[in-house]
Amino acid sequence: MSVVIVGTLDTKGEEIGFARDVLEAQGVDVHVVDVGVMGEPAFDPETAADAVAEAARTTLEHLREEADRGEAMEVMGEGAAEIVRELRDEGDLEGVLGLGGSGNTSIATTAMRALPVGVPKLMVSTMASGDTEPYVGATDIAMMYSVADIEGLNQLSRRVIANAALAMVGMVTIDPDVDAEDRPTVGITMFGVTTPCVQSARAILEEKGYETIVFHATGTGGRAMESLVEEGVIDGVLDVTTTEWADELVGGVLSAGPDRLEAAGNEGIPQVVSTGALDMVNFGPRDSVPEEFEGRQFHVHNPQVTLMRTTPEENAELGEIIAEKLNDASGPTALVLPLEGVSAIDVEGEDFHDPEADAALFDALRSTLDDDVELLEVETDVNDEAFAETLVETLDEYMRDAGTAPAADATRD
Structure with a gap:
């Protein structure tokens, strides 16, 4: 050694x-x-x-x-x-x-x-x-x-x-005896407000025989996933939570940088992307939020994390940016929209429910996406199990077409 x-x-x-x-x-x-x-x-x-x-x-x-x-x-x-x-x-x-x-x-x-x-x-x-x-x-x-x-x-x-x-x-x-199983690996992005979706998707994927690696979309999490895509560790991406782009655009503390959403497209691997937690920009404690944002709508997630609601104008710009990133992908790519809410606090009755802001996001995505990117719209919120099933079935179909899905005998009982 x-x-x-x-x-x-x-x-x-x-x-x-x-x-x-x-x-x-x-x-x-x-x-x-x-x-x-x-x-x-x-x-x-x-x-x-x-x-x-x-x-x-x-x-x-x-x-x-x-x-x-x-x-x-x-x-x-x-x-x-x-x-x-x-x-x-x-x-x-x-x-x-x-x-x-x-x-x-x-x-x-x-x-x-x-x-x-x-x-x-x-x-x-x-x-x-x-x-x-x-x-x-x-x-x-x-x-x-x-x-x-x-x-x-x-x-x-x-x-x-x-x-x-x-x-x-x-x-x-010392040999830790943790050799990786020979299973196709899917990278998934998650936030607290998209956890139910990711947990459901992960369970379905693993039942089908995939291995999953979940990344907390905190800036470094998104960069880590993209780095592992470039290294060839990840075979397919379920990018549920693209919130890091809201921080990159608006000036939050959890940006993954301007290259986020490029690795899977550059490598040509299957990717299914959604709009998880694009309703929010992340800051630290409430008193750490820059003065320029005073008057905006906030949600104190915990004493260390303050969330700020994105505006219709910001959502429109986010939609254009994300669509352009996906348009450049060289591999099979889908965008799946949860029409009834992009996070746990963007549903009716919760703090960040804002149909106008969500509509601005969805309209920008629809108008900017190329025909090569498959667009699916689901009449549920992001954390509905039916939404997770749509994400997984779409990715599984792409990976089977690419020859990177699990063998039939790898499916778990």
């Missing part, structure tokens, strides 16, 4: 050497990738810093003489990502360990994000008790707070670094 340590040997050589020693004492091979730019390494690594710079199509001399710190970190992150990908492809990487402050956290996690989900990734960092989203992104990086700065070895840093190294030993040497 081989663990790669990504670190700056010009500033953290003592600490990296200690982590290496703990790993090797447990019988694990160690490959150190030096990403330090300014000084000489504390010891000779398996991959030197100049090789990392070259992997990013530049030189260490250029970074030292002409680049500022921010550019140097970005370049070394790109180079480290190339190095760890190559090591993984060659069978010389079972896990990645990083340790450092903000600089090496940025570099090492850039490298970690280049690896598939499931490859052990552990970052010991001074930044791990704050906002880790910029470092973790949509991957399975584990962040461990270093408590004290990683500057010299002492009774605290030795314990923390040793714990991290031993955790990595466990991850790379």
Whole structure:
């Protein structure tokens, strides 16, 4: 088993050497990738810093003489990502360990994000008790707070670094016996207000012999699903909950970025899409909502989450954006509309029930969609079981036509 340590040997050589020693004492091979730019390494690594710079199509001399710190970190992150990908492809990487402050956290996690989900990734960092989203992104990086700065070895840093190294030993040497079943996999997006739909759809899909992976549509959830589509892990998409686009358009806190709804279409895999939770934009606590939105309609979901109702104008624009994304798809694509409500609080009698706003969304979708996208309209709300059945039957038909549906004998009793 081989663990790669990504670190700056010009500033953290003592600490990296200690982590290496703990790993090797447990019988694990160690490959150190030096990403330090300014000084000489504390010891000779398996991959030197100049090789990392070259992997990013530049030189260490250029970074030292002409680049500022921010550019140097970005370049070394790109180079480290190339190095760890190559090591993984060659069978010389079972896990990645990083340790450092903000600089090496940025570099090492850039490298970690280049690896598939499931490859052990552990970052010991001074930044791990704050906002880790910029470092973790949509991957399975584990962040461990270093408590004290990683500057010299002492009774605290030795314990923390040793714990991290031993955790990595466990991850790379113990077989968890969780091999994936050989079943076609469907990615599904969910929010609290679309949970009944997703639970019904998931049960039907699994009864038919599919494996399902559900993603919480919180920005990183949507990006994670699309990343796994690009990696080939997901064979079909049931995109029930496209709410992340409302946050992207209006300025909420759960945006998945402007590329959301592109991966399945680019890869040509079957996708069935709906309008789940497009009635809302997400913010944190009520007092965190920007002043520009005062006077809008709000629903306090819980003390940490405040929802804001989208307007007819915003819904019309969302409809155009989503339709254009689906029009670009190269694989079988359907859009299914729940005409009686797009979320649990967009039905008659609930806070966000707004037929005018929903009509603006649906009309924009109808008028913008190309004929190549199948349009289905169901006289139910999104959480009605009949709606879930329509979603699943449509996706199952597409996947059977594509030859990616479960074999007949895979159907569960």
